[in-house]
Amino acid sequence: MKKALILALVIACVAVMPIFANGSEESKGNDTITIAFIGNTTGDYAMYGVPVRNAVKMYFDQLNANGGINGKQVNLIEFDDKADPTESVNAYQLAKSKGATAIIGSVLTGATVALSDATYADNMPQITASATSAKVTIVDPDSSKIEVKTNVFRTCFLDPFQGEKAAAYAAQVCGAKTAAIFYENGSDYSEAIVARFESKLAENGLKVVAKEAFATGDVDYKAQMTNIAAANPDVVLMPIYYGEAGLAVTALRAAGCNAQVIGGDGFGSVINYASAADLEGTVYMSGYAAGTASVAQFEADYQAAYGEAVPNMFAPLAWDASLVMAEALKQADAKGLKAGSAEFKQAVIDAIKGMQAFPGITGSYTFNATNDPEKSVAIIKITNGEEKFHDYF
Amino acid sequence: MTFSSLIAQFINGLQTGSVYALVALGYSMVYGIIKLLNFAHGDIIMVGAYVVYYAIASFALPPMLAVILAVLVSTLLGVTVEKVAYTPLRSAPRLSLLITAIGVSFLLENGAQLLFGADKKSLDPMVSGSFQLGGVNVSYAAVVTIVVSVIAMVALTILVNKTKMGKAMRAVSEDMGAAQLMGISLNRTISMTFAIGSFLAGIGSVLYLCAYPQATPTMGSMLGIKAFIAAVLGGIGSIPGAMIGGFAIGILEALVAAVHLSMWKDAVVFLILIIVLLFKPAGLLGKKTQEKV
Numbered sequence: 001m002k003k004a005l006i007l008a009l010v011i012a013c014v015a016v017m018p019i020f021a022n023g024s025e026e027s028k029g030n031d032t033i034t035i036a037f038i039g040n041t042t043g044d045y046a047m048y049g050v051p052v053r054n055a056v057k058m059y060f061d062q063l064n065a066n067g068g069i070n071g072k073q074v075n076l077i078e079f080d081d082k083a084d085p086t087e088s089v090n091a092y093q094l095a096k097s098k099g100a101t102a103i104i105g106s107v108l109t110g111a112t113v114a115l116s117d118a119t120y121a122d123n124m125p126q127i128t129a130s131a132t133s134a135k136v137t138i139v140d141p142d143s144s145k146i147e148v149k150t151n152v153f154r155t156c157f158l159d160p161f162q163g164e165k166a167a168a169y170a171a172q173v174c175g176a177k178t179a180a181i182f183y184e185n186g187s188d189y190s191e192a193i194v195a196r197f198e199s200k201l202a203e204n205g206l207k208v209v210a211k212e213a214f215a216t217g218d219v220d221y222k223a224q225m226t227n228i229a230a231a232n233p234d235v236v237l238m239p240i241y242y243g244e245a246g247l248a249v250t251a252l253r254a255a256g257c258n259a260q261v262i263g264g265d266g267f268g269s270v271i272n273y274a275s276a277a278d279l280e281g282t283v284y285m286s287g288y289a290a291g292t293a294s295v296a297q298f299e300a301d302y303q304a305a306y307g308e309a310v311p312n313m314f315a316p317l318a319w320d321a322s323l324v325m326a327e328a329l330k331q332a333d334a335k336g337l338k339a340g341s342a343e344f345k346q347a348v349i350d351a352i353k354g355m356q357a358f359p360g361i362t363g364s365y366t367f368n369a370t371n372d373p374e375k376s377v378a379i380i381k382i383t384n385g386e387e388k389f390h391d392y393f
Numbered sequence: 394m395t396f397s398s399l400i401a402q403f404i405n406g407l408q409t410g411s412v413y414a415l416v417a418l419g420y421s422m423v424y425g426i427i428k429l430l431n432f433a434h435g436d437i438i439m440v441g442a443y444v445v446y447y448a449i450a451s452f453a454l455p456p457m458l459a460v461i462l463a464v465l466v467s468t469l470l471g472v473t474v475e476k477v478a479y480t481p482l483r484s485a486p487r488l489s490l491l492i493t494a495i496g497v498s499f500l501l502e503n504g505a506q507l508l509f510g511a512d513k514k515s516l517d518p519m520v521s522g523s524f525q526l527g528g529v530n531v532s533y534a535a536v537v538t539i540v541v542s543v544i545a546m547v548a549l550t551i552l553v554n555k556t557k558m559g560k561a562m563r564a565v566s567e568d569m570g571a572a573q574l575m576g577i578s579l580n581r582t583i584s585m586t587f588a589i590g591s592f593l594a595g596i597g598s599v600l601y602l603c604a605y606p607q608a609t610p611t612m613g614s615m616l617g618i619k620a621f622i623a624a625v626l627g628g629i630g631s632i633p634g635a636m637i638g639g640f641a642i643g644i645l646e647a648l649v650a651a652v653h654l655s656m657w658k659d660a661v662v663f664l665i666l667i668i669v670l671l672f673k674p675a676g677l678l679g680k681k682t683q684e685k686v
């Protein structure tokens with residue numbers, strides 16, 4: 001019993017030590033700015049976290065090599081939160097004690113929400129490249145009074161945003177007057193896009209002439225597609241994932257409907273799930289278009305630095321998050337504020353909030369009232385059985 | 394709703410219904426002969442679908458050869474399952490047999506996931522294109538599916554009613570003990586029943602791939618349950634009942650979707666099961682018995 005008490009005491013001492021170490025590390029010199037990356041680089045979902053960490057590290061390595069921020073080097077400290085909310089908050093406390101003045105991360109939604117609660121309490125600038133939950137930037141999205149976590153930003157767009165873009169694209173680019181919707185019943189992703197799409201009908205002069213759904217796991221869409229074909233819409237919105245999307249497009253064409261199909265980012269690699277003829281002309285929205293001019297340099301650098309191709313869209317989005325954060329740090333530093341101080345942090349937040357169409361490699365950034373990016377989406381078009389970048393919209 | 398779209402939905406229903414009917418036949422025949430609800434039956438279709446996929450995608454066999462191979466593998470698998478899992482339990486309580494069938498189903502589904510991976514395997518449609526018939530768009534896949542399954546059903550009816558083997562099957566299903574005393578080989582007849590049921594499942598898997606060209610490890614489970622409901626609706630144990638039940642469930646699903654209630658498709662089918670069990674447990678064409686399961 002006594003031994004256990006002593007052990008507990010020792011552990012407690014070790015745990016608080018970083019707090020006492022606070023002052024010593026903060027003053028690493030006036031010519032460095034310390035920021036932290038927090039994300040899951042090990043564990044089950046490391047395939048998301050590792051590319052994010054790689055892109056962030058690569059960005060700040062290049063920035064430092066090119067002279068840093070206003071001549072100051074950026075000291076990037078990295079923490080692995082294993083996608084665990086508690087670990088994420090612990091990592092943040094440690095980062096704070098080491099003098100971090102801004103946070104990039106986390107990667108998965110659960111950890112990022114917990115982290116953003118902690119940073120909000122300290123008004124610590126934070127930006128995530130990948131967490132899409134509304135809870136990341138809003139304290140309680142279900143409450144009637146929306147309280148925005150003013151210090152938290154992100155570079156990925158949210159699911160509903162695609163519904164808004166789809167409606168505008170259908171009306172402005174496809175010249176559509178009527179639309180049909182085919183979605184997955186009970187899927188948050190699918191229903192969120194549909195809800196936003198429907199709320200934007202009036203302002204785009206669109207009318208929904210058929211709305212059909214399928215249950216998760218269902219593969220028989222013939223009956224729904226017969227209904228859609230009978231309504232003869234100009235466009236068909238399909239906010240569903242690639243496997244079902246392939247079947248849905250095949251069934252739609254088999255039902256004799258040749259309307260323009262518009263998909264969400266779930267359509268990626270749909271070409272493996274339906275014939276090239278059926279998919280011809282299909283477009284979908286994506287957060288990232290591989291191989292385009294704006295990301296070419298990044299892709300080459302990533303390949304050179306890590307010996308593999310960019311694995312997913314989180315890496316370029318993480319590059320953009322770093323870019324946005326570095327720009328804000330630069331502006332705050334230019335005001336002569338001291339990194340780590342409350343004024344400096346506020347200046348960083350103000351700088352991000354004030355960005356107008358700030359150019360990144362996956363689109364340009366303006367942050368809306370809830371700190372989500374209003375950015376262009378990449379339109380990917382399928383021609384001759386290839387998914388190719390078509391345009392930014 | 395216009396008349397032509399009603400006809401189109403009816404054809405959709407017939408196409409889906411023929412696959413259900415083929416699978417339901419396997420359920421019904423096996424139940425008729427050894428009173429077993431063979432829940433592994435739907436998964437035979439899954440294996441058949443993977444055979445088609447690998448034959449075409451990996452070995453570049455012509456589709457016709459892939460189809461024959463799929464039907465052969467399905468038939469062999471059905472008989473193997475019967476020999477390995479069900480024959481040793483012939484004198485065991487029926488519940489043990491039922492639980493074994495569920496176990497075999499899990500084994501096949503998870504085995505497939507281990508062997509083939511959990512991702513969807515997609516094929517180019519084997520039958521593509523469509524034609525106009527009086528303003529109605531009819532796909533060739535639908536025509537092939539309906540024609541092939543009707544031929545299979547006619548052949549089965551002839552087999553059961555006109556051949557010696559069919560007579561043996563009917564005899565065993567009527568009274569196993571008496572049939573045995575008359576010199577009918579029980580093992581052979583039961584294996585033959587499984588072989589025919591799995592053969593139909595093999596054809597079903599090919600027709601399924603015509604309509605939805607994707608193979609997944611769990612594709613057989615929902616299909617199996619729907620076919621089971623079709624068999625119950627028609628009267629489990631009855632061959633014409635399984636055919637009628639299959640087509641009825643398929644057409645019902647299409648009509649539910651036709652009135653824009655596609656989200657309720659599954660619910661309506663399961664409601665049918667409940668209603669049949671409550672009010673007419675023997676099904677449309679089944680014999681009334683006093684047994685309890």
